[in-house]
Amino acid sequence: xxxxxxxxxxxxxxSTLLSSCDDWLNVIxxxxxxxxxxxxTGNGFRNALNGVYRQLSMRELYGRNLSWGIIESLGQVYDxxxxxxxxxxxxxxxxxxKYKDNDVVSVTDAMWEKAWNSIANCNNIIQxxxxxxxxxxxxxxxxxxxxxxxAIALRAYxxxxxxxxxxxxxxxxxxxxxxPYVDVYPSYISNRKTVEECLSLIIxxxxxxxxxxxxxxxxxxxxxxxxxxxxxxxxERFLNSRGYRMNYYAxxxxxxxxxxxxxxxxxxxxxxxxxxxKKSNFAFSDYYDIEYDGNxxxxxxxxxxxYNTDLTDWDQEANHIxxxxxxxxxxxxxxxxxxxxxxxDLEDDYRSKYQMEEVYYSYRTLKYYKxxxxxxxxxxxxxxxxxxxxSEMYYIAAExxxxxxPDEAQSYLDIVKEARGxxxxxxxxxxxxxxxxxxxxxxxxxxxxxxxxxxxxxxRLNQPIPKTSTTNVSPTNENYVMPxxxxxxxxx
Numbered sequence: 001x002x003x004x005x006x007x008x009x010x011x012x013x014x015s016t017l018l019s020s021c022d023d024w025l026n027v028i029x030x031x032x033x034x035x036x037x038x039x040x041t042g043n044g045f046r047n048a049l050n051g052v053y054r055q056l057s058m059r060e061l062y063g064r065n066l067s068w069g070i071i072e073s074l075g076q077v078y079d080x081x082x083x084x085x086x087x088x089x090x091x092x093x094x095x096x097x098k099y100k101d102n103d104v105v106s107v108t109d110a111m112w113e114k115a116w117n118s119i120a121n122c123n124n125i126i127q128x129x130x131x132x133x134x135x136x137x138x139x140x141x142x143x144x145x146x147x148x149x150x151a152i153a154l155r156a157y158x159x160x161x162x163x164x165x166x167x168x169x170x171x172x173x174x175x176x177x178x179x180p181y182v183d184v185y186p187s188y189i190s191n192r193k194t195v196e197e198c199l200s201l202i203i204x205x206x207x208x209x210x211x212x213x214x215x216x217x218x219x220x221x222x223x224x225x226x227x228x229x230x231x232x233x234x235x236e237r238f239l240n241s242r243g244y245r246m247n248y249y250a251x252x253x254x255x256x257x258x259x260x261x262x263x264x265x266x267x268x269x270x271x272x273x274x275x276x277x278k279k280s281n282f283a284f285s286d287y288y289d290i291e292y293d294g295n296x297x298x299x300x301x302x303x304x305x306x307y308n309t310d311l312t313d314w315d316q317e318a319n320h321i322x323x324x325x326x327x328x329x330x331x332x333x334x335x336x337x338x339x340x341x342x343x344x345d346l347e348d349d350y351r352s353k354y355q356m357e358e359v360y361y362s363y364r365t366l367k368y369y370k371x372x373x374x375x376x377x378x379x380x381x382x383x384x385x386x387x388x389x390x391s392e393m394y395y396i397a398a399e400x401x402x403x404x405x406p407d408e409a410q411s412y413l414d415i416v417k418e419a420r421g422x423x424x425x426x427x428x429x430x431x432x433x434x435x436x437x438x439x440x441x442x443x444x445x446x447x448x449x450x451x452x453x454x455x456x457x458x459x460r461l462n463q464p465i466p467k468t469s470t471t472n473v474s475p476t477n478e479n480y481v482m483p484x485x486x487x488x489x490x491x492x
Contacts, residue, residue: 039128042137045147046238052121052154053245057306057385060107060114064314066161067306067385068368068450070094070107075455076336076465076473077445079362084331087318091333095467097479109485115158116182122155123185138235142216146239149212153246153254155183156205160258163198164456165482170195170263171462172477179484199262206255210248217248222281224300228384229376243305249275249282250304253388256396261460269400272393275303276412282390284419290354293377296366298350301390301419312370312382319364327360334362340469341445350421351446367450386451391416395440402433409436416443437461 038044057063065071072078073094080092093101099108129148137143159181167178180190181201193201220226220242227243252274259268275282285300299305319332335356342352356363371378398412413436414424430436441457448454458465459480464472473479 035124035128039132042143045125045129045132045137048121048125049147049151050238052118052125052151053306055114055118055121056154056158057308058114059314060110061118062306062385062387062452063308063311065107065111067387067452068315068365070104070111071452071455072450075452075458076467077449077454079334079336081334082331082360082362083333084318084321087321088333097473099483105485108482109487112162112485112488115162119155119158119182120185120187122151122158123183123187125151126155127185139239143239145212146216149209149216149251150246152205153209153213153251156202156209156258157246157254159198159205160202160254160261163195163202164261164459166484167195167198168477168481169459169462170199170261171460196262199258202258203255203262206251206258209246210251210255213246213248213251217242220247222247222249222278224283228299228302228305228380243302244307246304249278250388253303253393256393257388260396260400261456265400265403268396272396272400275390275393276397279390284390285350287350287421289377290350293375294371295377295381296355296369296371297381297384297386298355299380299384299386302384302386302388303390304388306385306387307383308385309383311368311385315368316370320369330359332359332362332364334359334364335449337466337469338363340466341442345422348421349446351449353421355449365450389447389451391419391447392444392453395444399437399440402436406430406436413440413443416447420446 038048055061059065059069070091073080073091074097076095078091078095080088080095083092085092089103090101090107093104098104126148129144129151132144134141134144137147139146159179162179168174174195177192177194179198180187180192181198182190183201183205221240222242227241230240231237232240252271256268256271256275259265259271282301282303285295285298289295289300290298322330338352338356339346342349346352352363355366357366371381373379373382394412394416398409401412402409410425410427410430417423417425425439427436430439441461441463444457445454455465458475462475464475467473
């Protein structure tokens, strides 16, 4: 299994975001840095952790495949009828869950390898930082603990998504083993575990990281500008811009996500409420933010995001390569079932009104469309990959509390609706939790277009995915469980 090797990536999440690594690149002109050299200084640890974030933001992972790319095909988010074959061939195959197609295998194998490689890097950082004196770091004990807590959280985060891809949902009561949970470096033997075992370890890691980061982030700024816009200078860069890092609230939100996936509803509610109670830190973007500032990603409520300066180029390639042609000649990724998802809200919902555009009787998302560089809002939008939103916390809280307090649950969904320019719902026809969950799923389908969460929602609920207005995808393992790469099938 290719999880034993470490590959420390030299580079940043962006030249303006994190501390410079130019000096050590000049000393050791290679992306593959010797361990003993890398971990001699606090800057080496910074560079190692930055390298993990950078790798996660690449096309193989959250820059494409696990945000707007193949994961959205699995969730039937797209109609790829008029999409370019050159940029979406793998996505087209996955609309029909052809996991063994050659065009798919090359992509998913790279995704698998990059994910485990990132985990290996996290484990190496964790083991090394724990042995170091805090005086090695510019930020002393806070920075040491920040590196430790973020690395532990990232390890859990990646494992959770691998589990959600390569194993059945807990709701199907699986008993077989599927993927390993790797928490040591190097790892030469990595026995696969059950879904329950993996989730237990994911939750363990997230709780440990949460405990560490609660102290680290005690005095951190979490306003929208602090999280994403106001970039500090010098040594302070690494300690700031907390929206691009595994901050305390991001970890708490991911923990809520993990608990919900594990069907631990009381725990999921508790963690989601910790974030909701701090909602002033993650203000929903209002009409002015969108209409006049062009906040296409509505990033005011984004709690965690990845960062990639090539993001809009990838969107250009897939969605706008021939925009100069007549509408009927254009190739783009169309959004599936728009009319049925938005219904009578199509013209009023901020998510359709501002985040999509109509092209020749279809719609495409504008979330990743390149904006001008004249404002900080535009520049932020261009590079930001949403990974966790406040809205998800409301969905989690609503679903988790419904059995105990339906009125409270409904109020949480209404908060999201109203934040997106809509009125509160009429619940007179809601007679069961299943009816209510349908409303949550419908809103989530609007909320998470291009963000990689819908497939996982349907899978968790063990529900069929609407493919067209008349056909659904059956929630079978053949459709919902990505097979392990051929090179890994001999694992014990």
